[in-house]
Amino acid sequence: MGRGARGPSMHDVAALAHVSHQTVSRVLNGFEGIRPDTRQRVLDAIDELGYRRNLAARSLATGRTGVVGVIAPDNPTFGATSSLYAVEHALRDAGLQPLITATASRRSSIEAALEFLHGRSVEALVIMAPSRKVLEVHDSMGAEVPTAYLLTGEERGRWSVSVDQQGGADLVLEHLYAQGHRRIQHVRGPLDSIEAQLRADAYTRFMARHGLARLRMAEGDWSPQSGFEAYRRIDPTATAVFCANDQMAMGLIHAASDAGMKVPEDLSVVGFDDIPESAHMLPPLTTVKQDFRAVGMLAVALLEATLAGTEPPSTEPLEPELVLRSSVAPVGAAAR
Amino acid sequence: MGRGARGPSMHDVAALAHVSHQTVSRVLNGFEGIRPDTRQRVLDAIDELGYRRNLAARSLATGRTGVVGVIAPDNPTFGATSSLYAVEHALRDAGLQPLITATASRRSSIEAALEFLHGRSVEALVIMAPSRKVLEVHDSMGAEVPTAYLLTGEERGRWSVSVDQQGGADLVLEHLYAQGHRRIQHVRGPLDSIEAQLRADAYTRFMARHGLARLRMAEGDWSPQSGFEAYRRIDPTATAVFCANDQMAMGLIHAASDAGMKVPEDLSVVGFDDIPESAHMLPPLTTVKQDFRAVGMLAVALLEATLAGTEPPSTEPLEPELVLRSSVAPVGAAAR
C-alpha cells in the first residue's frame, strides 16, 4: 500500500518565497493587501514547486467540503443522462464538487448510496429520483442538507425543479384530439415512477375533461422492449396511442408494424421526451420536447443560492414543447 | 456563508464510551485485540451520537484519498454511459470514491477536467477517451497516477481495456460477405475518435483481404442525424452499408426509406453496439454487441489491483458478439 509521496506543502512554498505560510494562504485565497512583489514571489514559488493545495487539510480547517451529492437513476435514460451532465457541469462551474452515485430502486441500494454520500460530508444533494421510493428513504434518513429534486414533478414544492408534465401531456393529447382522435390509449411508465404517474394523471384528466372514454392503460418500464410488448394490450378500437416516452413508442410501432398495422394511417402514435432517435424513427415520431439541460442547471442554481444565502431562482416548472413529425394522422386516414 | 455545524467527533464518542479517542479509531478501523465489551460501548456511543468519521481529517492524516477520477465523454452515448455506470458501481464496491467529470473534446475543456481531478488528489484515473486528444493532453500534463484507458482500443497496452474492435467489424463484414455482398460501404465515426478509426481500419483491411473495391467512406459524428445525412454520400452501386454505430444506421435507414429504397431488400445495413433500440428499428438492426459493463468492471479491477500492489487481471480485448436481425438480405433480394 504505502503510498506516502506527499507533494510540497504551503510551508515549502513559504520557505522558498521567504514568507510565512499564512501569506501563501492569503495569496491563494485572493486576499487584498498583499504587496505585489510579495504576491509575485509566492506565485513564482508555487509555480516552481508545482504546488497544489491539499483539499483535505483545507476542508478540515474550514469545516466545509464543497461536495454536492448527486443521486442518479441506475438505468440511464436519455433524459436523466442529459440532466446529469448538465448538473455535473454546472456544479463544477460553481466551484463545487459533484459526487455522483447511481442507484437502483431497491431500498438497500438507495440507502447505500445515501449513506455513502452523507459519509462523504456532502453539503447539498441533487436527487434525480426515478421513483418515489428514493424520496421515502431520503426522508427517513433525516436529511440535514439542502436538496434539489429532479424528475419528481412539483412534489417537493420550491425544491422541485421540473418540466411541466401535465402541460406536456396536454400538448400531445390536444394534438391528437384536434386530428379527430377520440379513442386514445395511454401506455404508461412504471407504477413507482413519479413522472409516469403525472403523465398518466394528465391523460386521465384530459379524457375526463373532454368527456372521452378512458381505455385501460398498459404499463411499460420505459424500454423499447416493453413498448413492443404493450402493443398486445392495446384496445383494438383505439385510433391513437400516447406513449409515456419515445423508446416505448418505438417498440410499440415495431409491434404494430409486425401486426400489419400502418403508423400513422391505421394507428397514430405519440411519445414524450424527444430523444435524438425520434426524428429518425419510421415514421418520425411526434413527441414532446423537454429541456433536460435547463432543468439540471436550474437545480444547481437553486442549491448554489441556498448555500450562499442569496435569493434562490424561481422553480416554476419549465414549459415543454410539441414537436410535430409524422406519426400522427387524422383519424380514419387509412380509409381515404 | 458561515456553515459551521460540525457533527460529533471521535473525542465526543470517546468521552461517552469512557475510552480514549484512539480506541474509537481502532474500533472503526477493525483492529483486533479490543475487548468485546469495550467495542460494544464504543459502537453504542457512535450509534447514540450519530457519529460519522470525518474523511477530510482521515485523509489528511493518512495521506490517502481513495478518490479515483473518471473522465467521461461529454456527449453521452449508450456505450459510454453503460461503461460509466459500471465503473461508478465497481469503484464504490471497491471502497473507492469515483469522481466523475465530463469533458468535451476541446483542449481547454480536457485540461480543465484533468486539472480539477488532480487538484482533488486522485489516486488513479479512468479515462474514457472519446478522442485521441484526451490522451495527448493527459500525457502532456505528466500523469503520476495509475490510469486505465477505455474506448481506446489497445493503444495503451496493458492499461487499455477494450472490446476487440477489429474482431467486431470482421463479424458483421463477414456476415455481409457470406450473404453475397461485395460492394460494401462504410459510414465511419468522427476522425478524431480512436474507436471510429479502428473500425474504419478493420473495414479497409477486410476489403483488401477479400480483394474487394473500397468505396469512399462517409463520415458521421455518431448521431442519427449524421447517419441520415451520410446517405447522400452513399455510392449508388453499394449493396450494403456498415455503419460505425447503431444510431447512424438508424438515420441512414430513415434516409434510404425517404429515397424509396427498401432495407434490406434494396440495401442491407448493419450497425455496431447493439443499443436497446436496435431490436425495434424498422427493420430490426443486425449489429455487433459489446459488453460495455464488463469493460468498465475490468478497468476498475485493473486499478484496484495496481493500487493494492497485487497481480492485475489480464486486459486482453473482450470478444464482441454478432447479433443477427433483419436488416441484411442476400444480395439481389429485391430482384426475386
Add this chain to the structure above:
DNA sequence: AAGGACGATGTTCACGGTAACATTCCTTGC
C-alpha cells in the same frame, strides 16, 4: 517629534483523525 492608525506580515492554535510510542492491566510460569 511623538503618537496613533493602518497596512503588511508573522505566530499560534484548532480542525479530527492516524501512527508511533508509552503505559497499564492481566495472565502465566516458576
Add this chain to the structure above:
DNA sequence: GCAAGGAATGTTACCGTGAACATCGTCCTT
C-alpha cells in the same frame, strides 16, 4: 508471590490549512 510478557488501552505528535490574534513598520497628524 512475583517477574515477565503480551494484550488492551492511553498519550503524544503530527498531517496541511485557515482563523484569530500579535507584531512590525510606515506614514500621517498634530
